[in-house]
Amino acid sequence: MRKSFHESIKELKNEMLKMGSMVEEAIHDSVKALKEQDLDLATQVMDGDDKIDDFEVELEERCTRLIALQQPVAKDLRTIIVISKLATDLERIGDHASNIARMVHQIGKEPLIKPLIDIPRMTEIVTRRLRESLDAFVNLDIELAKKVAREDEEVDILDEQILRELLTFMIEDPSKIRQATSLMFVSRFLERIGDHSTNICERVIYMVSGERKAY
Amino acid sequence: MRKSFHESIKELKNEMLKMGSMVEEAIHDSVKALKEQDLDLATQVMDGDDKIDDFEVELEERCTRLIALQQPVAKDLRTIIVISKLATDLERIGDHASNIARMVHQIGKEPLIKPLIDIPRMTEIVTRRLRESLDAFVNLDIELAKKVAREDEEVDILDEQILRELLTFMIEDPSKIRQATSLMFVSRFLERIGDHSTNICERVIYMVSGERKAY
Numbered sequence: 017m018r019k020s021f022h023e024s025i026k027e028l029k030n031e032m033l034k035m036g037s038m039v040e041e042a043i044h045d046s047v048k049a050l051k052e053q054d055l056d057l058a059t060q061v062m063d064g065d066d067k068i069d070d071f072e073v074e075l076e077e078r079c080t081r082l083i084a085l086q087q088p089v090a091k092d093l094r095t096i097i098v099i100s101k102l103a104t105d106l107e108r109i110g111d112h113a114s115n116i117a118r119m120v121h122q123i124g125k126e127p128l129i130k131p132l133i134d135i136p137r138m139t140e141i142v143t144r145r146l147r148e149s150l151d152a153f154v155n156l157d158i159e160l161a162k163k164v165a166r167e168d169e170e171v172d173i174l175d176e177q178i179l180r181e182l183l184t185f186m187i188e189d190p191s192k193i194r195q196a197t198s199l200m201f202v203s204r205f206l207e208r209i210g211d212h213s214t215n216i217c218e219r220v221i222y223m224v225s226g227e228r229k230a231y
Numbered sequence: 232m233r234k235s236f237h238e239s240i241k242e243l244k245n246e247m248l249k250m251g252s253m254v255e256e257a258i259h260d261s262v263k264a265l266k267e268q269d270l271d272l273a274t275q276v277m278d279g280d281d282k283i284d285d286f287e288v289e290l291e292e293r294c295t296r297l298i299a300l301q302q303p304v305a306k307d308l309r310t311i312i313v314i315s316k317l318a319t320d321l322e323r324i325g326d327h328a329s330n331i332a333r334m335v336h337q338i339g340k341e342p343l344i345k346p347l348i349d350i351p352r353m354t355e356i357v358t359r360r361l362r363e364s365l366d367a368f369v370n371l372d373i374e375l376a377k378k379v380a381r382e383d384e385e386v387d388i389l390d391e392q393i394l395r396e397l398l399t400f401m402i403e404d405p406s407k408i409r410q411a412t413s414l415m416f417v418s419r420f421l422e423r424i425g426d427h428s429t430n431i432c433e434r435v436i437y438m439v440s441g442e443r444k445a446y
Contacts, residue, residue: 073443080312087302097295100312101319111426183408190402197398197415204416211326228288 021086028078028099029154032106035071036150039106040143042068042113043209047139049120050202051132058120061113068110075103098219102153105212109146112205119198119205129185129192135202138174141167142210149216158224165217171210178203236301243293243314244369247321250286251365254321255358257283257328258424262354264335265417266347273335276328283325290318313434317368320427324361327420334413334420344400344407350417353389356382357425364431373439380432386425393418 019027042061049057079100082088088096145164152161182196182203222228234242257276264272294315297303303311360379367376397411397418437443 073437076312080309083298083312084304084308089299093299094295097291097298097312097315101316104316104319179412183412186401186408187405190405193398193401193408197394197412200412201419204419222288 024082031075032099035106039109042110043143046113046116058117061117065110065114072103072107076100109209109212112209115205116202119202122198123195129195134178138206142206145213149213152220156224161217161220165214168214175203175207239297246290247314250321254324257325258358261328261331273332276332280325280329287318287322291315324424324427327424330420331417334417337413338410344410349393353421357421360428364428368435371439376432376435380429383425383429390418390422
């Protein structure tokens with residue numbers, strides 16, 4: 017029996033959420049590896065990135081096939097195209113997690129210059145925002161999308177704060193420059209992950225209301 | 232008279248190339264602003280980013296409308312979907328140019344810690360690669376796509392080299408840390424722009440041959 021069209025869209029959304037969970041786990045593990053200086057875990061995150069890349073290609077393929085087979089119009093077409101675009105956002109987020117894992121290797125076993133507080137806090141915010149932005153898409157929840165989009169500023173402020181603090185460390189003690197630079201990049205990767213969630217929310221807002229950046 | 236379908240696709244491709252030129256100019260101007268410490272030019276790049284964002288939305292809309300109206304299948308459908316994805320890559324590249332311009336403001340009128348040589352060289356490579364990756368798409372030139380994809384390593388090596396050199400500057404003279412950090416981010420933004428060209432090439436390769444990362 018031929019699957020109904022709306023069943024197929026629901027399946028696509030579920031696959032996208034599955035990819036979202038994979039990516040969320042990659043972010044979580046990369047920062048856990050950083051905190052615990054667990055190089056094996058960092059390597060796992062980097063190795064796992066191929067699986068995320070494959071998932072993107074597979075999801076895009078399914079989107080294209082569904083459009084070709086069912087020739088949807090209007091809202092349905094837009095939904096499928098957005099899923100295919102979100103797959104790319106998720107793949108890029110996976111790249112950032114992998115980049116964080118690379119920094120873990122760069123730091124190696126050298127003692128951390130300070131206990132990590134702001135970076136895990138930032139990680140918590142960006143993973144929650146990622147989850148919420150995908151929920152906003154699945155449920156077409158424009159209020160949630162607007163809320164999550166607004167919170168981007170919070171992440172940017174935290175990133176600036178981390179950068180400033182690390183600069184101070186570097187100026188006080190040049191032997192800390194290398195590690196501080198690696199941590200700066202970690203912060204910047206997290207900030208980029210945050211930007212992707214904002215992009216996802218903007219797509220949801222545009223899809224539902226035709227408004228852009230209206231928050 | 233109704234436009235032929237292939238005329239419409241050709242138009243889309245031309246619009247995409249126009250967006251490509253806008254983005255290329257933004258990269259060029261942001262690095263010119265850096266070299267000449269021209270804060271006004273940097274501001275212009277940042278202000279111009281809205282125009283690039285609008286272009287993306289407009290191009291995506293046209294892609295979606297064309298799919299809805301003409302219900303293309305197979306190769307044509309894939310081409311339109313890829314154009315819509317390239318629009319997103321170009322928009323993100325525009326963001327990076329704007330980020331470089333932000334760094335120009337961060338450095339301000341403080342004398343540059345060294346004459347910029349590698350950053351302009353890297354800029355030349357990434358803008359050429361961007362242009363060539365779009366050409367590879369328009370002409371479905373898989374050999375060009377493979378060549379451009381391979382050159383990503385060159386950009387990565389240059390980025391690493393710039394980072395290492397800046398680290399040395401910072402360690403020798405902590406008063407240079409702030410500016411060196413800004414320059415590091417410029418280098419990293421250029422490296423990200425390079426990654427987008429690689430993504431574009433990979434899409435072309437996949438579209439034409441079904442191969443992934445086969446270079």
